Amino acid sequence: MTSSVAEIPTPPPAPSSPQGSAASGRRRRLGAGNSLAAKGEPMVWLTGGALALAVAMIVCLLVYVFCQGIVTFWPVPLTHAKMGDGTVLMGEQTRAEWYRLDDTAIKQLPPEVQLAAQAAKKAGEGLVHRRLLRTGNFDLTGTHFHWINDFAIETETTPRNAMVVERLEKGRFYGTPKSITIAGKNLVTANGSEDNAALDEIWQAFVEHHDTVVARRDEIEHLEKHVLGIESARETNARLEMRGEEIVHGLESEEYVKAEAHFQQVRAEVEKRTVEVRQAAEKLKAQNRGFLVTMTTAQGVEKNIDLADIVRMYPANNLSLTEKWSLYFSRWWEFFFADPREANSEGGVWPAIIGTLTMTLAMALAVVPFGVLAALYLREYAKSGPITSAVRIAINNLAGVPSIVFGVFGLGFFCYVMGASIDELFYPANLADNNPVYGKGAVIWASLTLALLTVPVVIVAAEEALAAVPNSMREGSYACGGSKWQTIRRIVLPHAMPGIMTGTILAMARGAGEVAPLMLVGAVKLAPELPFSMGDWSGSLGPIPTGPIHFDRSFMHLGFHIYDLGFQSQNSEAAKPMVFTTTLLLIAMVAGLNLMAIWLRARLRKRFVSGGF
Amino acid sequence: MTEQLATHTKPTATDSQDAGVAIQPQPPAETAKEGRLEAVARGEVVPAIIDPALEDEKHVLEISNFNLWYGKKQALLDISMSVPRGKVTAMIGPSGCGKSTLLRCVNRMNDLIDTVRIKGDMLLNGDTIYAPTVDVIELRKRMGMVFQKPNPFPMSIFENVVYPLRIDGERNKDVLESVCERSLRGAALWDEVKDRLHESGLSLSGGQQQRLCIARAIASEPEVLLLDEPCSALDPIATGKVEDLIHELSGEYSVLIVTHNMQQATRISDYTAFMYLGQLIEYSPTATMFTGPKLKETEDYVTGRFG
Numbered sequence A: 001m002t003s004s005v006a007e008i009p010t011p012p013p014a015p016s017s018p019q020g021s022a023a024s025g026r027r028r029r030l031g032a033g034n035s036l037a038a039k040g041e042p043m044v045w046l047t048g049g050a051l052a053l054a055v056a057m058i059v060c061l062l063v064y065v066f067c068q069g070i071v072t073f074w075p076v077p078l079t080h081a082k083m084g085d086g087t088v089l090m091g092e093q094t095r096a097e098w099y100r101l102d103d104t105a106i107k108q109l110p111p112e113v114q115l116a117a118q119a120a121k122k123a124g125e126g127l128v129h130r131r132l133l134r135t136g137n138f139d140l141t142g143t144h145f146h147w148i149n150d151f152a153i154e155t156e157t158t159p160r161n162a163m164v165v166e167r168l169e170k171g172r173f174y175g176t177p178k179s180i181t182i183a184g185k186n187l188v189t190a191n192g193s194e195d196n197a198a199l200d201e202i203w204q205a206f207v208e209h210h211d212t213v214v215a216r217r218d219e220i221e222h223l224e225k226h227v228l229g230i231e232s233a234r235e236t237n238a239r240l241e242m243r244g245e246e247i248v249h250g251l252e253s254e255e256y257v258k259a260e261a262h263f264q265q266v267r268a269e270v271e272k273r274t275v276e277v278r279q280a281a282e283k284l285k286a287q288n289r290g291f292l293v294t295m296t297t298a299q300g301v302e303k304n305i306d307l308a309d310i311v312r313m314y315p316a317n318n319l320s321l322t323e324k325w326s327l328y329f330s331r332w333w334e335f336f337f338a339d340p341r342e343a344n345s346e347g348g349v350w351p352a353i354i355g356t357l358t359m360t361l362a363m364a365l366a367v368v369p370f371g372v373l374a375a376l377y378l379r380e381y382a383k384s385g386p387i388t389s390a391v392r393i394a395i396n397n398l399a400g401v402p403s404i405v406f407g408v409f410g411l412g413f414f415c416y417v418m419g420a421s422i423d424e425l426f427y428p429a430n431l432a433d434n435n436p437v438y439g440k441g442a443v444i445w446a447s448l449t450l451a452l453l454t455v456p457v458v459i460v461a462a463e464e465a466l467a468a469v470p471n472s473m474r475e476g477s478y479a480c481g482g483s484k485w486q487t488i489r490r491i492v493l494p495h496a497m498p499g500i501m502t503g504t505i506l507a508m509a510r511g512a513g514e515v516a517p518l519m520l521v522g523a524v525k526l527a528p529e530l531p532f533s534m535g536d537w538s539g540s541l542g543p544i545p546t547g548p549i550h551f552d553r554s555f556m557h558l559g560f561h562i563y564d565l566g567f568q569s570q571n572s573e574a575a576k577p578m579v580f581t582t583t584l585l586l587i588a589m590v591a592g593l594n595l596m597a598i599w600l601r602a603r604l605r606k607r608f609v610s611g612g613f
Numbered sequence B: 001m002t003e004q005l006a007t008h009t010k011p012t013a014t015d016s017q018d019a020g021v022a023i024q025p026q027p028p029a030e031t032a033k034e035g036r037l038e039a040v041a042r043g044e045v046v047p048a049i050i051d052p053a054l055e056d057e058k059h060v061l062e063i064s065n066f067n068l069w070y071g072k073k074q075a076l077l078d079i080s081m082s083v084p085r086g087k088v089t090a091m092i093g094p095s096g097c098g099k100s101t102l103l104r105c106v107n108r109m110n111d112l113i114d115t116v117r118i119k120g121d122m123l124l125n126g127d128t129i130y131a132p133t134v135d136v137i138e139l140r141k142r143m144g145m146v147f148q149k150p151n152p153f154p155m156s157i158f159e160n161v162v163y164p165l166r167i168d169g170e171r172n173k174d175v176l177e178s179v180c181e182r183s184l185r186g187a188a189l190w191d192e193v194k195d196r197l198h199e200s201g202l203s204l205s206g207g208q209q210q211r212l213c214i215a216r217a218i219a220s221e222p223e224v225l226l227l228d229e230p231c232s233a234l235d236p237i238a239t240g241k242v243e244d245l246i247h248e249l250s251g252e253y254s255v256l257i258v259t260h261n262m263q264q265a266t267r268i269s270d271y272t273a274f275m276y277l278g279q280l281i282e283y284s285p286t287a288t289m290f291t292g293p294k295l296k297e298t299e300d301y302v303t304g305r306f307g
């Protein structure tokens, strides 16, 4: 090969060349070596640079999200600032920045601080430093945040006894306790914010009683949401049955009369039970009302807070490291396993986790058999030709269709055609009630829409895996008298399995991260009921019972949650930390899926590594 | 084009054949060499020299005027030969002359390649192989095949061996086990693997893998065994074992084996066919082939002077 290259007639030697014709072959090679392209060095830099740039961008994004997400739940100290104009602010510092302060803005400042502002501006060469304090107490001040200019601060302290109160509603509260009432009796009253002994006693009392109050609150919630929910579902079902009989047999029929009687009976029962449950809940609530803590804000306003309304309270400036860590982890715990509150900007994302998992798994169940069968046909059965090539190109193009288009298709076809047909067939009473079961956004339609979206990924991956099965294996099977299907089932598929699995998991990762189409076919801001619930086995798809999986329900989704928090929230500054933690969680889930793919592939590949040679 | 040339050169070919049958006088063979291989290289059809001894045999496989094209390229030209029953027939010839192709045609393995076109027919015990009505799967079950490169399946050794039976739906464990043992013993592999039958077939060494493939090929007791250089991946000891195996199998089975090893051909085969560039050149009893071939070019090839 090399020699044949050397023998190719060379162009006449350059006039500058002093060598004779005998050395022309060698000289030609030398000449080629001098050209830029032949050296290869610049290409190394170019390609390496491109890679480095891509990696750097990805790493920066990940590190940013990771850092922001990981620090979110760490307790920060409470800053108490007395401003030059006499106002007092207290809160947690969320961020700080330098900004350009122009003279007109200085003129608008209170006269006491104008001088200081000018001095600060001069010192900072036109820039001044300011901080964003999360001052909370929304119910008193009507705002969550305050910017404070450093130059406008007269004194700044971190008071030992100041408390952060995370409330169920209206956001955080910052203040100093004044007194605590336990079971209706005032236990201690502090004499000002420096009365350490009394304040410590209040703190102890709070720690002692908070858990029992919360337990009672959880019990109330269980009664009001879960127990009453079941009761009202019972009534609804009886009513729908009655409606169904009305539609099928008419108002005069015996069936209808029977169903109506049944409904009346159920309604009476439910009403009775509801009253009982409400009474029980009311009793617990009354008990809880006896527990409250009176707080004084930095501005000196007093406020009573029910212990039942408090998620957690802590003295932010008086925490040991272990206390900080346990606070940190309890917040993560809440983030994972609690329901969201405050328009999703506080609390947890449990429903979104469950929703995402249910939807992704259902999608995988739908997409894998479909995609693998299609790939099998393309690779094993279809004769190669223009049609097969066209189909392949079409599949690859399908992967490039904007995902929102799939969403529109899903809404139009799955929800409004398939869903509506299912409703007409199996849920006429719900339909008559103007309350469609499947003819609306639902987790099943979201799964199928995403299945459609990711089927090209699976087909391409499965085809590649099938193509990687050595032909000698197939020949071996055919030579033994195996039919095509036997060969595929016993030899080809097991061999291609690692590749197919990898493709599946990659498709799942892609599907789990998708948002746009979901907004149209079932993802919602707040879902009252989970699409998967071990406590409720009444799920059904038409006549098929599906146990704990409720395919008809709309669901919360982590990706949609991020969008909702970041861009639809009333209080986006307060929701920002949640955006980062949720993003981190979603990235972790997708990364976990990818790692699983790698691990699975490595494990299964081992089976196919030949010991020969 | 080819046929025209063929008719054109026919006289020469007949001449040389006559000369070959007449044998002895060396000079005619010399001239024949020039004419014959040159003619083959030009793509002319040169009739093969076939020893009359073959006509006395019972034939398990008859190949008649078989042609094969890979796309536009013709790989087999007008091959006619009969494989005797219960004997070992070796096929020799330089690399790329079409030995594997011919072997793969016997169990219609070439159906799997889209570009392949064939003309002519083969008969297996009188049944046609190349007719649209033939059930290819049933046909393949009557033959066992071992490929040039070992191709065990990614499953246990046991499952590898009983694969042909599994395909037939055999479930009886006793039957499967006895077949497995018999086949592995037959392939001289039993002693090495009897304690690890449930390990992956891929965990074996290359030579063991090849013997595993042989075991698989004889598991369903085929009428014909097609071996494509079964020993190319084996060490001398394993080769010896396989050769012994082939010896034992002959008589019961008819074996068609491709080999590049002349000694091996002399050791194990009863008949030898010499192919060159897609054509059958000479086909004789092995003894004749290696001691006094009718053609000079055959002698050159088997003695290593060319090819």
Ligand SMILES: Nc1ncnc2c1ncn2[C@@H]1O[C@H](COP(=O)(O)OP(=O)(O)OP(=O)(O)O)[C@@H](O)[C@H]1O
Pocket: B070, B075, B094, B095, B096, B097, B098, B099, B100, B101, B102, B113
């Ligand atoms: N799948 C194929 N497509 C096209 N041409 C092929 C194909 N397989 C084989 N050929 C060609 O057919 C001719 C015969 O090949 P074959 O494999 O039968 O040779 P062989 O005699 O077995 O050689 P070797 O001793 O090296 O195994 C060769 O020229 C080869 O290039």
Ligand SMILES: [Mg+2]
Pocket: B099, B100, B101, B148, B228
């Ligand atoms: Mg070959």
